Amino acid sequence: xxxxxxxxxxxxxxxxxxxxxxxxxxxxxxxxxxxxxxxxxxxxxxxxxxxxxxxxxxxxxxxxxxxxxxxxxxxxxxxxxxxxxxxxxxxxxxxxxxxxxxxxxxxxxxxxxxxxxxxxxxxxxxxxxxxxxxxxxxxxxxxxxxxxxxxxxxxxxxxxxxxxxxxxxxxxxxxxxxxxxxxxxxxxxxxxxxxxxxxxxxxxxxxxxxxxxxxxxxxxxxxxxxxxxxxxxxxxxxxxxxxxxxxxxxxxxxxxxxxxxxxxxxxxxxxxxxxxxxxxxxxxxxxxxxxxxxx
Amino acid sequence: xxxxxxxxxxxxxxxxxxxxxxxxxxxxxxxxxxxxxxxxxxxxxxxxxxxxxxxxxxxxxxxxxxxxxxxxxxxxxxxxxxxxxxxxxxxxxxxxxxxxxxxxxxxxxxxxxxxxxxxxxxxxxxxxxxxxxxxxxxxxxxxxxxxxxxxxxxxxxxxxxxxxxxxxxxxxxxxxxxxxxxxxxxxxxxxxxxxxxxxxxxxxxxxxxxxxxxxxxxxxxxxxxxxxxxxxxxxxxxxxxxxxxxxxxxxxxxxxxxxxxxxxxxxxxxxxxxxxxxxxxxxxxxxxxxxxxxxxxxxxxxxxxxxxxxxxxxxxxxxxxxxxxxxxxxxxxxxxxxxxxxxxxxxxxxxxxxxxxxxxxxxxxxxxxxxxx
Numbered sequence: 189x190x191x192x193x194x195x196x197x198x199x200x201x202x203x204x205x206x207x208x209x210x211x212x213x214x215x216x217x218x219x220x221x222x223x224x225x226x227x228x229x230x231x232x233x234x235x236x237x238x239x240x241x242x243x244x245x246x247x248x249x250x251x252x253x254x255x256x257x258x259x260x261x262x263x264x265x266x267x268x269x270x271x272x273x274x275x276x277x278x279x280x281x282x283x284x285x286x287x288x289x290x291x292x293x294x295x296x297x298x299x300x301x302x303x304x305x306x307x308x309x310x311x312x313x314x315x316x317x318x319x320x321x322x323x324x325x326x327x328x329x330x331x332x333x334x335x336x337x338x339x340x341x342x343x344x345x346x347x348x349x350x351x352x353x354x355x356x357x358x359x360x361x362x363x364x365x366x367x368x369x370x371x372x373x374x375x376x377x378x379x380x381x382x383x384x385x386x387x388x389x390x391x392x393x394x395x396x397x398x399x400x401x402x403x404x405x406x407x408x409x410x411x412x413x414x415x416x417x418x419x420x421x422x423x424x425x426x427x428x429x430x431x432x433x434x435x436x437x438x439x440x441x442x443x444x445x446x447x448x449x450x451x452x453x454x455x456x457x458x459x460x461x462x463x464x465x466x467x468x469x470x471x472x473x474x475x476x477x478x479x480x481x482x483x
Numbered sequence: 484x485x486x487x488x489x490x491x492x493x494x495x496x497x498x499x500x501x502x503x504x505x506x507x508x509x510x511x512x513x514x515x516x517x518x519x520x521x522x523x524x525x526x527x528x529x530x531x532x533x534x535x536x537x538x539x540x541x542x543x544x545x546x547x548x549x550x551x552x553x554x555x556x557x558x559x560x561x562x563x564x565x566x567x568x569x570x571x572x573x574x575x576x577x578x579x580x581x582x583x584x585x586x587x588x589x590x591x592x593x594x595x596x597x598x599x600x601x602x603x604x605x606x607x608x609x610x611x612x613x614x615x616x617x618x619x620x621x622x623x624x625x626x627x628x629x630x631x632x633x634x635x636x637x638x639x640x641x642x643x644x645x646x647x648x649x650x651x652x653x654x655x656x657x658x659x660x661x662x663x664x665x666x667x668x669x670x671x672x673x674x675x676x677x678x679x680x681x682x683x684x685x686x687x688x689x690x691x692x693x694x695x696x697x698x699x700x701x702x703x704x705x706x707x708x709x710x711x712x713x714x715x716x717x718x719x720x721x722x723x724x725x726x727x728x729x730x731x732x733x734x735x736x737x738x739x740x741x742x743x744x745x746x747x748x749x750x751x752x753x754x755x756x757x758x759x760x761x762x763x764x765x766x767x768x769x770x771x772x773x774x775x776x777x778x779x780x781x782x783x784x785x786x787x788x789x790x791x792x793x794x795x796x797x798x799x800x801x802x803x804x805x806x807x808x809x810x811x812x813x814x815x816x817x818x819x820x821x822x823x824x825x826x827x828x829x830x831x832x833x834x835x836x837x838x839x840x841x842x843x844x845x846x847x848x849x850x851x852x853x854x855x856x
Contacts, residue, residue, distance in 0.1 A: 373568035376535050381629075382556035382585030391581075395572035 232452035234258060240445050250321050259456060263449055265436045266425075272453055274426065275315035275433030279413060281344050282429055283460075286351035287408045293352070294359020294404060299393050301360070302367040303375045304385065313364060319357030327354075328421050335422060342423050350422060351412045358411075366400040367393065402471035410461050453457045485512030485546045485559075485636035485669045487532070492541030494527055494693075501527050503693040504541070509686065514663050514670045516680040518716070519690035525673045526641055527692075532671060533562050533639050545636060556585070562639040565646060567622045569614040569629070575601075576610040579628045586633070588679035600632040603662075620651045627662075640672040645678065656682055677717045679846070681705065689713045706847060711770060711853040720775050720810060723820035726850070727771040729755075729764045736761055738771045738847070740816030744796035744835045751815075756791040756842045759856060769856065772846035775810065778822040780829075781837035791842040799836050802829055813838070 227244060232255050236250040242249075261271035300306075301313050331350060332341065340346030370393070378388045419429040430434075434457045438450050465472070487509040494502040502524045517525040530536035532543055534555035538567035542549050550558050560598045561582070576597060583593045601607040604624045612627075614622055623643065630638055640659075644652045660683055663670055674680055680687050688698045689712075697709035708714035718727050727738040735758035742751045750808050753771075755761055761769070781794045800819075801812040808823040822838055830836045847856040 346714055373564045373566045373572065376530075376533075377562065377564060377568035377629075378570070378581070379535065380533060380555045380560065380562050381582035383581070387585070392570050392572065434629065 227410065228455055229356045230457060232448050234448055235445060236446060236448060253444070256452040256456070258446075259437070259449045259453035263437050263446075263453065264440050265433050266440060268426075272433055272456055274431060275428055275430045276456065277426060278344050279460075280334075282347045282351065283409055283412045286348045286412050288406055289348070289352045290408055291360050291401065292354030293356050294361075295363045295394065295397065295401070296389065297360040298354065298363025298365075298367045298383075299389055301364050302370075303372060303388075303393070313360075314458040316357050316360050319354075320361060324354065324417055328417075331342045332422055342425070342427050344423075344427055346422055347418060347427075347429065350418050351415065355408050355412070359408060362400055362404045362407070363397070366397065366439065370396060399471060402468050406464055406468055406472050409464050413461050433457075484667060486511050486544075487515075487637060487669055487671070488542075488544040489528070489532070490542040490544065492528070492531065492543060493529065493539045494524070495539045499820055501693055502531075502539075503793050505693075505695055506581055507688060507695065507698055509669060509671070512667045514672065514683055514685045516620055516684035516687050517671065517673045517688055517690055518675070518680040519678060520675055520716075523690040524693040525675075525690050529562075529639050529641055529671060529673045532637070533560055534558050551572045559636040560639055561633055561635040561637075562641065563626045563630050565642040567614070567626040567646075569622060571614050574611050574613055575606065575617070575628075578614065578625055579632050582629065582633050596632050601627045603631065604628050619647050620655065623647060623655055627659075631662075631666075636669065638668055638670045640670065642674055643672075645674070645676070659683060678719065681717070686833050687717075689716060691716075693808065698721040705774075706844065707855065708772070709855055711772070711848050714772050714846065714848075718774060720821045722772045722774055722846070723778065723815070723818075724848070725771040725773065725818060725820060726816040727769055729761050729767055729769055729847075731765070736765060738769065738845075740771065742795065742813070742815050743798045745798075746835075751795045751797075753793050753795070753842055753845075754791075754847065755847075761847055764856060768850050770848040770850050770853075771816075772848055773820070773840060774844055775821045775823045776808075777841040777844040778820065779839050779841075780822075780824045782825075782828075786839055789841060789843070792839050794837055795841060796835050797838050799830055799834055801830050801832055811836070 230246070230248055231239060231244070233251045233253070235250075235252055235254065238249060259272055262269060263271050263275050265272075265275070270312070297316070301309050334348070335341045335346045338346075338349075340349060374392055375388055378392055385393065413429075414431060415429070416431045416435070419432040420435075421430070423432070434453055437453050486682075487507075488638060489505055489507045492502060492505045493500065505524075505528055507515070517528060519525045522800060527536060531538050534553065535551065538551050542551060544550065545558060545560075548601055570581065573581065576645050579597050579600060580593050583596060588596070598607070601610060606621065606624050606628060609617060609621055609625070614625065617625065623646075626643070643659075644655055647655060656679060659672075663683075672679075672683060679715070686698065687701050687704045689696045689709075691712055697704055697713045699707075699709075704713060704717055708717065708722065711722075711724060715724070725740050727737075727740040729736055730739045730752060732752055732754045735754060737752040737754040738751045739750055740757060741748060743749075786792045786794060797813045797815070799811055799813060803810040803812070804826060805825075809826045809829045811822040811824045811829065813820055813822060824836075
């Protein structure tokens with residue numbers, strides 16, 4: 189019995205060491221993942237001279253925001269030296285309506301497919317599901333013909349249409365799987381109370397959907413903002429989204445390569461998605477697991 | 484006070500026939516309970532009356548108007564669901580007001596009706612809470628409030644008490660009964676609980692496999708079940724069914740069955756209270772049905788005042804005390820029967836006991852069709 193306290197002490201010591209090792213490992217992994225980001229930020233704050241002479245990992249000796257300003261408003265993208273600003277604006281004008289529209293249609297589809305089951309609802313859902321597996325390269329040619337026919341070729345509204353249409357498959361899947369878990373009796377009760385299809389949707393179903401709305405919005409925003417293929421295929425010149433403009437900025441070189449400007453531009457292009465994750469990330473995890481536990 | 488008529492209503496999904504021709508006629512102010520096991524079609528019938536399920540064939544008529552094609556909201560009915568189906572995002576007040584709002588009732592009138600209803604159901608202190616903050620019993624009241632506030636012609640209840648614990652269920656049962664007494668509205672109520680059906684109903688429709696087996700006031704269903712299924716489903720413990728033969732007995736007829744007693748195995752013959760009804764069954768096999776409370780311990784005083792009480796001896800197999808009565812298991816005609824015996828007059832298992840059968844409450848059934856004779 190006398191060795192019990194000693195054993196307990198060894199246990200706590202062992203546990204402490206385990207804890208230290210755990211945090212060391214976690215810290216190492218965090219560093220590993222953050223390193224590229226740190227290098228990008230550091231490089232974007234240096235001037236060209238320092239980049240050429242110094243080490244890649246070194247912290248900037250004098251912090252300067254010149255590269256950021258240049259990337260935002262002066263850098264040449266192709267022949268236009270306007271910086272990223274107008275293209276960033278294009279991306280916002282493309283992503284915000286496309287995210288809202290595709291989420292709204294997804295919610296309506298999911299609601300109709302689960303709460304107003306009609307003959308063939310499962311077939312319709314199966315076909316929509318299939319839509320989320322279509323490789324986008326397949327639709328490039330017919331889509332560009334369609335956009336031309338509609339007079340939306342090489343325009344931001346054209347991109348909004350493309351992203352809304354191809355987003356519906358995913359958003360419907362999300363909302364449908366969430367609405368399956370809502371009790372049908374709610375709709376029956378509201379029907380007897382005198383509410384119709386849209387009233388039930390606005391007054392009862394949508395107010396119960398914040399978690400799945402957040403998941404869908406994050407997913408759609410990330411997809412649409414980061415899209416390169418559609419942006420590069422269906423737009424040119426002033427209508428391009430920021431991802432395409434970033435590519436052109438990096439590829440437009442006259443003389444010395446301005447790594448600090450490239451890095452600043454890349455961070456600017458990635459900032460909105462980063463921001464969405466920081467603001468709504470915790471709802472994302474919660475929403476992904478919603479419905480798995482009966483609540 | 485609405486008159487509800489269901490005329491030969493059928494419901495089929497392809498080759499599956501859920502309802503096979505249901506007809507009933509319910510006068511205004513009646514309390515109809517649809518009673519049956521799960522899958523008998525009772526909830527489907529309720530949903531069809533509500534307009535939530537389409538009707539394959541037949542007519543549903545409310546106050547003389549065929550409502551087959553009328554939208555649920557225009558049928559002037561209200562429904563209480565088993566899951567309560569309260570809108571989780573709205574407060575109790577908004578839950579109750581929703582139906583009024585949809586019908587365009589002005590705000591001040593809504594407030595007056597909510598106050599009246601919530602006072603009636605004693606939920607006035609809960610009006611600003613969300614459903615998640617309420618107990619099961621409170622949710623049940625709110626669900627009823629949502630139905631009551633519109634003052635509909637017909638109330639529909641779909642197993643409203645089955646999610647409550649046993650004690651609360653009994654309390655709410657009484658409240659629903661009081662409410663019906665006060666409002667006098669026509670009610671259709673679905674349950675699988677025969678005690679709920681007996682206590683609440685003015686009419687019970689016992690259903691099985693998409694047909695109504697019997698439609699009658701609760702006491703009639705209990706005392707003169709239309710067939711063995713109804714006798715076995717209603718009542719706890721259920722009716723005793725004893726294989727027996729109709730034989731001559733004195734001036735009339737009696738039922739004869741075997742029964743072990745006093746170390747031997749003998750025949751018991753009990754005279755029938757109404758021999759005329761069984762005349763054509765003489766010397767044929769029947770099933771003799773007797774409620775447990777009509778089979779009791781022998782009591783000389785009682786036997787002398789009851790004209791149709793007859794005593795016989797029988798060996799006791801098992802005793803189950805319930806407090807008020809001791810359920811005494813005996814074997815009659817080869818099948819187990821239960822007698823309700825005064826706990827002070829029980830005997831030990833294996834002993835022979837003198838029992839008394841009140842033949843004025845006896846039922847006879849045809850063994851092949853299981854129908855009442």
